[in-house]
Amino acid sequence: MWSTLVLGLFVLAARHLAGQGGAGALTLVARDGRRSIPIAIVNNREYVALDDLAATFQLAVREESGALTVSYRGRTIVLTPNQALASVAGRLISLPAPTARAGGRWVVPVEFISRALAPIHDSRLDLRAASRLLVVGDLRVPRLTMRYEPVGTGARLTVDATPQTASVVAQESGRMSIRFEADALDVVIPPVQAQGTTAIVQAIRAADPATLAIELGPRFAGFRASTQTVDASTRLVVELLANAATETAAPPPAPPPAGELPTFGGPTATIRTIVIDAGHGGEDEGTKGANGTMEKDVTLAVARRLRAVLENRLGARVVLTREDDRSVPLDERTAAANNNKADVFLSLHANGSIRPATSGASIYVAAFTDADRSAAALAPARVPIFGGGSRDIELVPWNLAQIRHVDRSTELARILEHELETRVPLGARPIEQAPFRVLESANMPAALIEMGYLTNDDQERQLAGAAFQVAFVQAVADAIVRFRDVLSAGSGADR
CATH class of the missing domain: 3.30.457.10 (Copper amine oxidase-like, N-terminal domain)
Structure with a gap:
């Protein structure tokens, strides 16, 4: 070629x-x-x-x-x-x-x-x-998110590789290398402020398509490397140890005042991370059309397209709950959004019906009963604070985390409806509420989109085709951009 x-x-x-x-x-x-x-x-x-x-x-x-x-x-x-x-x-x-x-x-x-x-x-x-x-082509090009930070007298380099990617860390003379099992790396390397004779690391750079090189400073004495799986990513943590002869003890940081503890799960003002759930996968084929089109294949294809468009338009970090044809439990899908601190969670599906004529896309938000809302408003729990004393904190059951985001999720659904209605067929009731487990535990604005009906012959052809998928993805991307603007403005969505 x-x-x-x-x-x-x-x-x-x-x-x-x-x-x-x-x-x-x-x-x-x-x-x-x-x-x-x-x-x-x-x-x-x-x-x-x-x-x-x-x-x-x-x-x-x-x-x-x-x-x-x-x-x-x-x-x-x-x-x-x-x-x-x-x-x-x-x-x-x-x-x-x-x-x-x-x-x-x-x-x-x-x-x-x-x-x-x-x-x-x-x-x-x-x-x-x-x-x-x-x-x-189908190459292994993981996205690397890197953080380099001082820790005590040493430093720590954290590298998250998505999807999961094995790596080998080695040291020779004044350089350390991290080689990934990949064809290339998608990485923006953070700057390192080298400090002459007091530096542990002088620079980090790409040595070849699949290797990172770390130029070591005079204070470097050794390293410890460990890996763990975090949802769809592999996290590599390299602890860089300082030479004891040049170490200077740093005073421990003072604990923050009790009144400045962070608030978890509150509304976000922008969109930095988006998690897209490609419904079904592996042995779970989902709905299957008369011509053999499987829901699990459609959702993964659309999720991949949507990730590329969102990364281009928003510059956001986009995580897929699955990168290939494998089974992912429902709770792990939501956990991927929560653990990645997603600002938006979208679950993609294709519908089915016993009536072949039924067609059109629908957008779902989580539904909760009054009893659920009461359970989510439990009395605060008293926990000890580092340095002495205690504090009341709010505890919300895991399966009810979405309750505090329902209004924002509904806002997102309305914007999605507005962007989709001129580009893809919508159902008779475009926005609905349902107690979907994959939404209930999401600690951020979340929606589930049924893109159409595979049991409808015309829609099966549409859902499997590039033209429909491109139109759908563009509409969803436009909706996310509008939703970001709504969050930044702190106001409701205007139709």
Whole structure:
């Protein structure tokens, strides 16, 4: 696929675009290696040249009648210059910025790759905007979240790899390496403030596609590494020990005043983490259509698309409750949202009915009885405080955690309805309440979406097709953006 000619085009394109407000490059990772696609800044937004994409992904680009037609194996994308819209296989989608002309070349916003190109291309295209990474095909490219922090006289490096990924930590001379069982790494490395002769770590950098290198400082004396599984992630903790000869004892921090204890589970003002639950999986196929389309496959495909779009648009951390075809207990799905401190939890499903004509999407929020609400308002428990004394804290039963978020969840459901109603068929009652266990324990705004009915022949074809999935994902992403704005403003949703 990647010929010498294509590589030559990459080099020429990189040189040509370098003078057009260049802003670095998008790193493409494929089975046969890594490539760079130059990025240009046009009107303060990141763009890529359409001819670069054509050379890379075997596209044909034709300009006629005031429009650009991008073709790939009989599938087409139609772009109109100076408009932030694209027709993808006959479906209209929005782009964050219009197609433009720069330096004599047509350029499109980087998000064109995930929103327009990915739905029609044979290879899986996974755009990781935050790290400027484009993964082509089914590669193992875990997302790494890194934290480096001083601890006493030493330091600690914590690396969360999602999905679960094994790693090996080794040390030789003045360097430590962490090698992951992966094809590449999706990581933004945090800065390390080296302090000369008092530093334990001088720098952290990527040594090769699957290895992190840690340059050690003069105070480094040794390390301890441990791993644990945290939901869908593997957490690696490396304790970096300081040389005893240069250690200086630090006074213990004073305990915080009792009146400043944090409040857990309160409303969030923004959206940093989103957990998407792809319903069913493994032996649990869910609903199955007459043509063999299984709910578990539809939910996973849509969840993957939704993750890519949300990461691109919000820059948020998006966690899936499952990355592949496996069974995940209901409580573990909700626990993934709670343990990752999600700001929004969405559970995706496809419905079924004994009446084949029944169709349309529905949005569910958790339902609670008056008895449930009374149980959630239990008397506070008295617990001791470090340093002496005690304090009353509020205890809410695990299975009733959603009660305090019902209003926000209902707000989210209304926004979802508003965004979905013009793009996908909705049921007669688009918003409903139900005592779904997967929602009841969610300690954040949460909703369950039945995307349609697999028992309806027309909807089975829609749910299995890229066009419907893209339209659905765009609607949900737009809803999450609106919901974020509502949270930031601290006001109700306006229809």
